[in-house]
Amino acid sequence: MGKIAIVPGSFDPVTLGHLDIIKRAAVIFDELHVVVLNNSSKKPLFDVEERMELLRKVTEDIANVQVSSFQGLLVDYAAEVNADAVVRGLRAVSDFEYEMQITSMNRVLSERLETVFMMTNNQYSFLSSSIVKEVAKYGGDISELVPVQVKEALVRKFQ
Numbered sequence: 001m002g003k004i005a006i007v008p009g010s011f012d013p014v015t016l017g018h019l020d021i022i023k024r025a026a027v028i029f030d031e032l033h034v035v036v037l038n039n040s041s042k043k044p045l046f047d048v049e050e051r052m053e054l055l056r057k058v059t060e061d062i063a064n065v066q067v068s069s070f071q072g073l074l075v076d077y078a079a080e081v082n083a084d085a086v087v088r089g090l091r092a093v094s095d096f097e098y099e100m101q102i103t104s105m106n107r108v109l110s111e112r113l114e115t116v117f118m119m120t121n122n123q124y125s126f127l128s129s130s131i132v133k134e135v136a137k138y139g140g141d142i143s144e145l146v147p148v149q150v151k152e153a154l155v156r157k158f159q
Helices: 016-028 048-059 074-081 093-109 129-137 148-158
Strands: 004-009 031-037 065-070 085-090 114-119
Touching (some): 016 048, 016 085, 031 074, 048 065, 074 093, 085 093, 093 114
Parallel strands (some): 004 031, 004 085, 031 065
């Protein structure tokens, strides 16, 4: 049995920064679950099904990626799929502080589950889904920020 990892996130929408982390993690792990979180504290632009569909489209050429969603504790999902690790992308020191808290709690809940931090490619270090949505809302060019399928979906949302 190979190593299984989870890349969790809201992916509202998926950006080239997300895709960079997913592609790099897919090389390291035998099976990669890209999991859309349904965060009740956020008001998403895309519903969970739309986010999953966009993720499926942009990862269809990566054979070991599976896209799904969950509500609840990440450690419970990890146990369901027998995951060994969670992969998290880091853009800045502020990301690390937040991720360290989440990782520490996950460690309390499951000693078996490791967390792997990947530094985002420098060209995406400023990039967030929130920024992308804001630029797209006002008709700015997001071609260098998201896959073409996501750009098209954003254009449709804001028409």
